[in-house]
Amino acid sequence: MLFNVLTTLVCAAVASASVLKSRQGPQLVTRCTVPNTVALTFDDGPYIYLNEIVDTLDAAGAKGTFFFNGCIYDPANRARIKYAYDHGHQVASHTWAHRDLTSLSWDQIHDEMWRVEQALARITGATPAFMRPPYGNYNNLVLDASRARGQSVVYWDFDSEDSAGASVQRSRQLYDQATSTHPPTILTLNHETYQTTAREVLPYAIQRLKAAGYRLVSLADCVGQSPYQSVVGAGTPDSTPDVVNGPKNTHEDSEEE
Incomplete structure (x- = not known):
């Protein structure tokens, strides 16, 4: 009887330690850590x-990190993702439909994450280790779900304000301010959905930085971690209509802060 009680207590302690361990480690990334x-x-x-x-980054010997939404299975978008990945840039999750994760249930949060993870794994063979929540919104439920999926949640400490309608001059000024104060590291937020960001702000920012x-x-290199949970051979798109078609790109009405 005593042996059974002791065994139960030991098993409970081991289980508790395992849960504690799963809740430890880097979970929320708000800045780079590599000087x-x-x-x-x-x-x-x-x-x-x-x-x-990608071409602008390559020409400068720089690496970028791209947080993708769910408008992925379109052939043109698959080709774009492969282009970035094959050129050595990091691909990561921005969830499937760009919904505010703090308004969703546990199962809905997992679904938003799983769909993009599955798509990126099929297209590139890589399962992302990082996720940026839409609008930068997260709560404990989002952090727990991300942790359970083996991902770190990523925020930023510099915003180019392109999604807030900043002019080219304003975004450049923000990069000027950042370089003049020269913090040890910078984790930026930009959006690839703006021509001005791609053609006028990014080249200037690279030069200044x-x-x-x-x-x-890459984000992974700036925090000293692996960019992917696993890398295997790329697969093929799912033929299920609601997965293949996916949501349309909603960058016009669902930008970050």
């Missing part, structure tokens, strides 16, 4: 400027 690095990140794609952004001596790296 002298900048992570240029882009939300709300894939969009028509993605390849152009490199002149300030920063290394322009």
Whole structure:
């Protein structure tokens, strides 16, 4: 009897330790941790400027990180995602339909995350280790769901304000201010859905950041972690209509803050 009681207590302790362990480790990323690095990140794609952004980054020897929504299975968007991934840039989750995760149930949150993870794994073979919640909104339920899925939630400490309607001059000014104060690291928020970001702000930002001596790296490199949970051979799109068709790109009415 005593042996059974002791065994039960030991098992309970082990289980509790396992739960505690699963709740430890990097979960919420709000800044880079590797000194002298900048992570240029882009939300709300894939969009028509993605390849152009990739080419600009490549020309500068820089790496970007792209947080994708669910308008993925369209052939043109699959090709864009592959283009970024094959050029060594990081791909990550921005959830499927760009919904405010704090307004959803546990199952709905998982569904929003799972759909994009599945799509990226099928297109690139890589399962993302990072997720940026739409609008930057998260709560404990979102953090717990992301942790259960093996992902860190990503925020930012610099906003180019492109989604808030900032002019090219304003976004450039913000990059000027950042480089002049020269913090140890910068984790940026940009959106690939704006022509001005791709063609006028990004080239300027790269020039200013490199002149300030920063290394322009992926999000994973700026926090010293792996970008993916696993990398296997790419698959094929699901033929289920509600998955293949997916939501339309909603960047015009569902931008970040």
